[in-house]
Amino acid sequence: MTLTDIKFSEFIKDFEQTLKNLFHEKEDINKLSLERGLPPSVMHEILSKKPLSVAIPENFGGRGSKVKECLGLLAAASYESLSLSLTFGINIALFLEPISKYAEEGVKKEIFDRFLEEQNMGGLMITEPDYGSDALSMKTQNEESGDGYRIKGTKHWQGLTGLADYWLIASRKAIGNGELGRDIDFFICDTTRKGQKVIVDEYYDNAGLYMIPYGLNQLDIQVPANFKLQPETTGIKMMLDILHRSRMQFPGMGMGFIKRMMDEAIQHCKNRMVGVGNLLAMDSVQFQISRIQSAFTICSAMCAKSSSISGIEFNLALEGLEANTMKAVVTDLMQESAQLLVQLSGANGYRTSHIGGRGIMDSRPFQIFEGSNEMLYAQMAEMITRSMKKEKKNHLFDFLRELKLTAESCLHFKNDLSFTIDNTLSQRKLVDLGKIIGRVICVGYVLELEVKGFRKDLVDNCIVLVKQEVAALISSFKFDNAVKVVDEYLDNSSWLKFV
The missing domain is CATH 1.10.540.10 (Acyl-CoA dehydrogenase/oxidase, N-terminal domain)
Structure with a gap:
């Protein structure tokens, strides 16, 4: 068999x-x-x-x-x-x-x-100590050597450091005079073969995800020519295809985690008696658990959507809007769900042996790795505003009404989204706008799942909660806030002098 x-x-x-x-x-x-x-x-x-x-x-x-x-x-x-x-x-x-x-x-x-x-097992090496999200500036280099390639450089924060048998290593071609090519090449490294050993200089003391080793890796390896990946067009587009596909699989990791947070919260609040009733009878508790349940609904819809669009038969290099939406929104929901469970669990939740307390630390880095969420939200907003400018439109609702991803879902937010967008937005406003767009897109996923038979009460509750969140985000977006850090703040800032 x-x-x-x-x-x-x-x-x-x-x-x-x-x-x-x-x-x-x-x-x-x-x-x-x-x-x-x-x-x-x-x-x-x-x-x-x-x-x-x-x-x-x-x-x-x-x-x-x-x-x-x-x-x-x-x-x-x-x-x-x-x-x-x-x-x-x-x-x-x-x-x-x-x-x-x-x-x-x-x-x-x-x-x-x-x-x-x-x-x-195998992993991927892209990130370098001096070039985190700026992958295109990486300094790890490759050059032809004999019947293969020599790869030299430093990588860090690779999950499975020292544990993986194989690595995919991203590097740039050495073109002479210390210069590196602009494109990205990927090579397979088999650590069990002679000349391909990755040296681990340091293991990091990561605050969560204890089961996974992270660290600092030194590379000076020789790989055969056929260990080079073959892009369909350019190496940069291959990297985007890989990363976007990975981001579209974040909902899978979020799905079980959020369901666990929800199950634990419901069970605890049913069993925890306060006065003559249990915690679940309290209105504020109902609201908090409903937010986890909304996250469960959104994540379910993301999984269904990803299953139909992210297979290896598709090239996802240009699908940044959906990839960023799935990664950023679901990881925000994972962290919020863990925080809510801990709050509902009281003092017991604030223990590393508790699934909620541990969940806060384990889910937190998901908002950072593979592109910090703030960066991804800003990119999403830039994609939308560039398209609006190209089509000479500045009314957000009108634009989203004609965008396939948001054509139906934006109807639930018509009043809130009916405003014009200036040509120039600060970075902080781009982040707010990206969060708004991401949640409108997710409601579209939820509506698609409802058509397939997903239970309507969960869908209805989810839409109400997302509408409330979007209303708050739009208030933040419209609020005039351009405050800057006062870095030389010591003079006249000690309260002790004024008492």
């Missing part, structure tokens, strides 16, 4: 049961989550279920790289452990899918075989 002979519903149910047994019977997930790394025996048992087969093509023995299955796996993992889900997310979106799409045919079989049979 091959993996594809097993129905996904059976595959994922078996995987969920394995995690439940491992994390709640054999081991204690609360203790494991506070240790650096995951015990090899635990990871071995998890990988024995071949979870990463969801991202391997059928002709190489996998389940077929179906987005629905990839997101389903990420959701199942994140319900128990956000760290484990991110480990799978790194392997799927930042290694296996790029290999499937861009690697030479001759190198794929060995890689996929080792993932399926030897429990190998």
Whole structure:
């Protein structure tokens, strides 16, 4: 029997049961989550279920790289452990899918075989100490050497540092006189081969996601020529395709996590008695849990949308608006859901052994890595304002009414969105506008999911809560605020002098 002979519903149910047994019977997930790394025996048992087969093509023995299955796996993992889900997310979106799409045919079989049979793992190296989000300025370089390429440079904050068997490494071509080409090249590194060892200079003391090692990596490796990825056009567009596809898989990691926050909140508030009733009977508690439930609804809609548009058969290089929306909005919702659970849980929530307290720290970096949310929101606003300027339109609602992504959803916000936009917006206003646009787009996803049969009460509640949030964001956007930091603030700023 091959993996594809097993129905996904059976595959994922078996995987969920394995995690439940491992994390709640054999081991204690609360203790494991506070240790650096995951015990090899635990990871071995998890990988024995071949979870990463969801991202391997059928002709190489996998389940077929179906987005629905990839997101389903990420959701199942994140319900128990956000760290484990991110480990799978790194392997799927930042290694296996790029290999499937861009690697030479001759190198794929060995890689996929080792993932399926030897429990190998892989990651992606882009970020450098001096060039975080400014990836196009990276200094890691490659040059032809013998029958391959020599790659030299420094990378850091790579998830699975010191643990991955394979890496995809981004670099720029050395063109002489110390200059580097403008395009980006990607190379496969097999750390088990001679001349391809990555040196870990330092392991970072990351404040959350304890199971995943991060650190500082030194590169001076030699890889064969066929280890270079082959872009469809340019390397920069290949990088955008990879990153946008990854951002569209964030909802999978968010799905299980937000559902866990919701389930924990409902259970706690049902059981916690205050006076003659339970917490769930209180109006403010209803409001707080409804916000987590709204996040659950939005994330569900994102997963459904991503399943239809983000497969490796699509080129997502130009799909920044939807990719940024999914990544930024869902990670904001993850952090808010964890904060709400901790607030509802009282003092017990403020413990690292509590799923909520730990969830705050584990979900926080999701708002930062793969592009900080503020940067992504600003980019989204710039995409919209550039299109408006190109079409010589300045009325936001009128423009969104004609944009396919927002044509239906913007009707729910007509009064709030009926204003004109100036040609020049400050960066802080771009961030506000991006947040507004992202939430209007997400309501569009929710409406699409409702048509498919998703329960209407959750949809209706979600739209009301998003309308309230958008109204607050628009108030912020319209408020005249250009305050600057007073950096030389010490003179006449000590209250002790005035008492």
